[in-house]
Amino acid sequence: MSAHPVKDRSLQPGDYKISDSTQFTMVPFNGGAAAITALLRDYVDVACIANSLFGPHAKAGKLRILLLTNKMREYPNVPTITELGYKQNLLSA
Helix, strand or coil: CEEEECCCCCCCCEEEEEECCEEEEEEEECCHHHHHHHHHCCCCCEECCCHHHHHHHHHCCCCCCCCECCCCCCCCCCCECCCCCCCCCCCCC
């Protein structure tokens, strides 16, 4: 499952497909803090969250960053969506 703060109403709960072998279910949260809590408690497996929220947890080793939407100086070894071969609009239904 994937957590995502419900600011963008175009991302609705449901099943999303990234590739033929990867699919996940969108789980809405009322903000990034709730999504972080769900990640830290293992209620969800991945989340799309702003750096200001995940950054301190990643630096403390509590969360691992799998990919970024844009290259960030703070995380030079983390690939971007496009570097991994996906379209920038990865979260389209």
